[in-house]
Amino acid sequence: MSTKGVRDYRPKLHFTTEKGWINDPNGLVYENGNYHLFYQYYPHDTKWGPMHWGHAISKDLIKWKHLPVALAPDDLGFIFSGSAVYDSENTSGFASFGKPPIVAMFTHSCETQQQSIAYSTDGVNFIKYEGNPVIKNPGIKDFRDPKVFYNPIRDSWSCVVVAGDRAHFYASQDLIHWEKTGEFGPEGNRCLGIWECPDIFPLKAPNGEEVWVLVVSMTIKREEGGPKTQYFLGTFDGDTFICDKPFDGIEWIDPGFDNYAAMSYYGEDLKDRIIIGWGSNWVYAADTPTNEYCGVMTLARKLSLVDTPAGLRLSSIPYKTLGNIAGAPTIIESQKELDEEVFGLRIKANGEFSIVLSNENQEKLVFGVNSKNEIFMDRSQAGDNSFNEHYASNLFSNVVKQRFFSGPITMEAVFDVSILEVFADKGTFASAQLVYPTKPYNKITIIGDAQVYYYNFEF
Numbered sequence: 360m361s362t363k364g365v366r367d368y369r370p371k372l373h374f375t376t377e378k379g380w381i382n383d384p385n386g387l388v389y390e391n392g393n394y395h396l397f398y399q400y401y402p403h404d405t406k407w408g409p410m411h412w413g414h415a416i417s418k419d420l421i422k423w424k425h426l427p428v429a430l431a432p433d434d435l436g437f438i439f440s441g442s443a444v445y446d447s448e449n450t451s452g453f454a455s456f457g458k459p460p461i462v463a464m465f466t467h468s469c470e471t472q473q474q475s476i477a478y479s480t481d482g483v484n485f486i487k488y489e490g491n492p493v494i495k496n497p498g499i500k501d502f503r504d505p506k507v508f509y510n511p512i513r514d515s516w517s518c519v520v521v522a523g524d525r526a527h528f529y530a531s532q533d534l535i536h537w538e539k540t541g542e543f544g545p546e547g548n549r550c551l552g553i554w555e556c557p558d559i560f561p562l563k564a565p566n567g568e569e570v571w572v573l574v575v576s577m578t579i580k581r582e583e584g585g586p587k588t589q590y591f592l593g594t595f596d597g598d599t600f601i602c603d604k605p606f607d608g609i610e611w612i613d614p615g616f617d618n619y620a621a622m623s624y625y626g627e628d629l630k631d632r633i634i635i636g637w638g639s640n641w642v643y644a645a646d647t648p649t650n651e652y653c654g655v656m657t658l659a660r661k662l663s664l665v666d667t668p669a670g671l672r673l674s675s676i677p678y679k680t681l682g683n684i685a686g687a688p689t690i691i692e693s694q695k696e697l698d699e700e701v702f703g704l705r706i707k708a709n710g711e712f713s714i715v716l717s718n719e720n721q722e723k724l725v726f727g728v729n730s731k732n733e734i735f736m737d738r739s740q741a742g743d744n745s746f747n748e749h750y751a752s753n754l755f756s757n758v759v760k761q762r763f764f765s766g767p768i769t770m771e772a773v774f775d776v777s778i779l780e781v782f783a784d785k786g787t788f789a790s791a792q793l794v795y796p797t798k799p800y801n802k803i804t805i806i807g808d809a810q811v812y813y814y815n816f817e818f
Contacts, residue, residue: 368777374656381654386443389626405653420659436469453478466503471496512597521554541599552577556620615758615790643747667763674786688812706770712807716800742796
């Protein structure tokens with residue numbers, strides 16, 4: 360029997376809407392000290408419906424203020440995913456009384472999918488451009504999710520739009536008039552599925568080289584583990600992305616099941632590349648037992664590039680503002696009784712080990728490193744799984760990923776009521792996992808050679 364309505368599963372550190380359904384993060388933009396989070400939103404039900412853009416702001420990416428709906432459906436269709444920039448130079452001409460605009464670019468979805476824009480000079484109220492769409496559909500069924508970014512080579516704006524099995528690139532001087540400049544894919548992609556929610560940005564490699572990262576979410580079949588978000592490394596020539604640092608296989612932003620449509624922040628004043636994903640999965644999201652709301656965002660993560668024995672890889676670690684509210688750590692000898700549902704663990708280990716979170720109902724959530732030098736997360740016995748047969752299946756219960764490194768491991772885990780995020784090996788492993796314990800976990804048990812420190816959060 361499902362526990363829907365029995366327990367409050369709402370996280371404290373992770374963003375949720377007050378009520379209704381959410382999925383992809385949209386329009387992540389930083390301006391004047393505010394982190395804006397827009398997101399796919401249906402306010403009238405806890406299942407997917409006609410898409411709006413919900414809106415919230417934060418000073419630290421932890422505490423959020425809910426704002427009115429930013430964009431609602433209209434005659435051109437639902438408001439699908441997209442991005443936003445702070446047009447500080449007013450290239451668009453949308454400034455008002457000296458206030459530069461935030462310009463959002465999104466997909467209007469009806470009989471066709473086309474790209475449109477809207478703008479705001481107060482950061483709250485948005486006006487749709489009267490000449491929408493600004494990029495018309497070129498005759499493609501799946502043509503959506505524009506990500507706008509500054510193009511340093513052209514000294515212009517560019518955007519990447521996914522188009523079925525590839526990405527299209529466009530350039531503009533004013534965010535209104537766009538010309539196509541190139542394509543990437545399907546060559547170089549080893550994962551079948553429709554492309555969604557692209558992102559592209561440069562990062563510095565440890566040797567100082569500038570490397571461009573292209574992120575693409577993939578609509579993978581349910582029997583193959585459901586949707587995941589992959590990334591490519593290469594260069595950007597001003598017209599298109601070139602994957603000149605190919606991998607032997609597929610590399611995921613998150614090897615688990617509860618991080619999709621990850622998007623990074625645009626901000627001229629930002630020194631870090633910060634990313635947030637939708638912390639759920641299309642296979643079972645609508646069935647999760649979370650009462651008046653449905654959907655959660657992952658923690659904000661800082662991205663960087665690190666060297667591994669397999670070559671250059673993407674690193675994801677919790678953004679530094681989370682550390683600002685972390686309490687002093689205390690060591691756990693072998694077990695610890697819990698009286699909180701939000702806490703963190705810092706782990707140093709040699710070889711095989713397991714961390715077990717358990718409760719009075721004999722439910723347990725287990726993670727660690729196995730005898731094959733694989734990092735694992737096991738929610739098969741973590742709590743209620745009766746709400747969806749696929750969530751309850753072996754396929755969706757276990758995350759297992761071979762480490763890039765051998766020997767000692769450093770790991771950080773953040774547990775927040777109903778979601779666990781684990782980061783290890785310089786951030787080359789980063790994974791979020793939804794769980795629904797029917798009673799709060801009240802014990803931590805350490806198995807194996809691991810030194811574990813516990814800390815709480817000071818809200």
